[in-house]
């Protein structure tokens with residue numbers, strides 16, 4: 001995306017502003033950002049998850065989708081991919097699997113290529129599909145051993161053992 | 174009126190520059206479409222399930238009051254916004270939206286917004302880690318009863334792909350008077366944006382020198398890392414702000430005089446517009462930072478949050494003209510100031 005002020009350099013900074021109740025989203029290059037007066041009409045009322053980055057997501061997607069319309073629908077919520085690009089929101093949790101291929105470039109752009117979740121995992125989740133998670137953990141264990149990260153490998157091995165026990169217990173219950 | 178001390182009535186750490194810290198977690202119930210595709214039955218079920226699970230929060234000593242936006246008048250909505258309990262975007266729509274608010278207003282569950290659930294925890298001062306931990310505890314308790322949409326690779330699944338991963342947003346409100354005066358905030362916004370954070374000018378606390386910095390990174394790092402990264406950056410910003418203030422005030426012989434005149438105005442004025450109050454609070458905050466005046470920062474937070482136009486009207490319980498609101502505001506400010514031990 002090009003800087004919206006000079007239209008010459010690639011935009012590196014994004015600004016969100018609300019002026020008289022109207023939302024504006026500005027992408028600027030480094031140079032223009034420095035001279036941009038941020039203090040004045042530049043207001044954002046609240047921390048909110050309906051945030052500006054989503055607009056970025058929307059504009060990026062709509063550019064791409066115009067040339068490759070797809071007829072695929074999510075079997076759960078019946079969303080089309082072009083509906084997703086229009087609203088900037090996915091229809092349901094399953095859309096992430098159904099449209100993973102289509103979403104991938106955007107996800108890579110938003111979060112960095114190949115980035116995976118490192119935060120909290122709900123306890124319930126490990127209970128709900130243990131085999132899936134076990135396989136992933138075993139893969140990670142293999143990688144850890146190959147890269148000689150023995151501490152992590154030991155941690156993973158313990159975790160795998162725990163989960164295997166838990167899933168056996170779960171079957172009896 | 175509630176017996177609880179509100180979060181803004183407590184002092185926090187670093188609270189001369191930092192107004193407050195907030196951590197929010199976005200969650201969606203598995204088995205339902207995301208909010209914008211739900212029908213009325215589904216919306217009611219979602220509200221019912223989350224509200225039922227929220228009863229567990231009493232284990233954390235939190236008793237939650239329910240605010241159903243369907244039956245909430247506009248004025249009340251504006252009060253909720255002034256108290257920063259939900260975003261204006263959330264408050265704009267009423268159907269299928271419910272807020273659960275703790276007695277001290279520090280914990281808020283917003284149900285039916287962009288994501289089914291947004292858990293927010295706020296504290297005075299720089300408390301990213303503390304608020305993050307409480308948000309996690311709340312999430313743990315709710316999760317005993319609810320199944321949230323989650324995938325190993327992508328983490329918590331949110332309606333917008335921006336929040337995938339932790340679904341967590343950590344924010345800190347800052348008063349950057351000195352950096353504003355020296356026109357350093359644009360450069361700062363630029364710098365922090367390269368670290369996955371965003372800096373906004375804010376109007377919620379009124380004065381033009383208030384900013385919010387938010388950590389937007391949700392995928393590929395833990396909640397702890399996100400909170401700590403933000404705290405680290407904020408500490409650096411505090412140092413820069415203190416330096417900028419010193420530079421601004423160099424040779425400003427009349428600063429202390431202005432400071433005490435401002436305090437006198439608040440103590441004795443019979444009418445105060447919101448703008449006047451906000452400008453005064455901003456100046457007093459600098460005075461506290463520079464140790465030229467001794468006032469508890471919580472007083473400034475309390476006034477900034479409770480003296481908004483809607484809160485004044487709501488507190489009076491009757492319609493007031495602009496002039497009447499200014500009188501009521503002056504009265505409120507005088508009452509709050511008389512409660513504290515005023516300086517030597």
Ligand SMILES: [Zn+2]
Pocket residue numbers: 003004005006007008009028029030031032033
């Ligand atoms: Zn430019």
Ligand SMILES: [Zn+2]
Pocket residue numbers: 074075076077078079091092093094095
């Ligand atoms: Zn779907």
